[in-house]
Amino acid sequence: YLHGRNGFPSTYATRRDAWWTRGALRALRVVLPGAGPRGGCRSAWLDYEDEGAAPTTGSLRAAREQVVAVVRRELQRGRSVVVGGYSEGCLVGLEAALRTPGVLGFVGVNGMAPPPSDEHVATTFPVLFVNGADDATIDHAAAARSLAALDRPDASAVAVAGAGHGLADDEGRLLDWGLRRLGLGCISVS
Secondary structure (H helix, E strand, C coil): CECCCCCCHHHHHCCHHHHHCCHHHHHCCCCCCCCCCECCECCCCCCECCCCCCECHHHHHHHHHHHHHHHHHHHHCCCCCEEEEECHHHHHHHHHHHCCCCCCEEEEECCCCCCCCCCCCCCCCCEEEEEECCCCCCCHHHHHHHHHCCCCCCEEEEEECCCCCCCCCHHHHHHHHHHHHCCCCCCCCC
């Protein structure tokens, strides 16, 4: 699961009791890769040309390669892999998942999809975006359009009424709900 801009893996690690032991999340081995400092942020996966612009090609490639290496390592160990991410981590996580054969699914929270690419792997797996309808950072309709641009019949987006960008502990609840909605709630990962 990938953190958002200015987030840290340690933030998610400390939510063990509140998140990772509930519902579908209880059956998962959770891996939390982290981004380093970038563009004046404490931690960020991506650089951007301008405010509100697409990520730079170089920063997207570097972040993708970091995450693909983690996903491949888990697959080589014989583990079932579902990728997820929050905000900026959603874009990077889906970009990595789309380029890694063997991924079983993706759940993104309050994020956008990467730009379409001919290099995205042709395999199918379910993709679900769960975005806050009241998110002032990432518009849920724009997120749904970015996902639709990937032209994947196995992708869907849901807007959660009353939810903003910073979901706090609701993020764990939405992850659990997303895994169940995709039919991935019964996966047991060691």
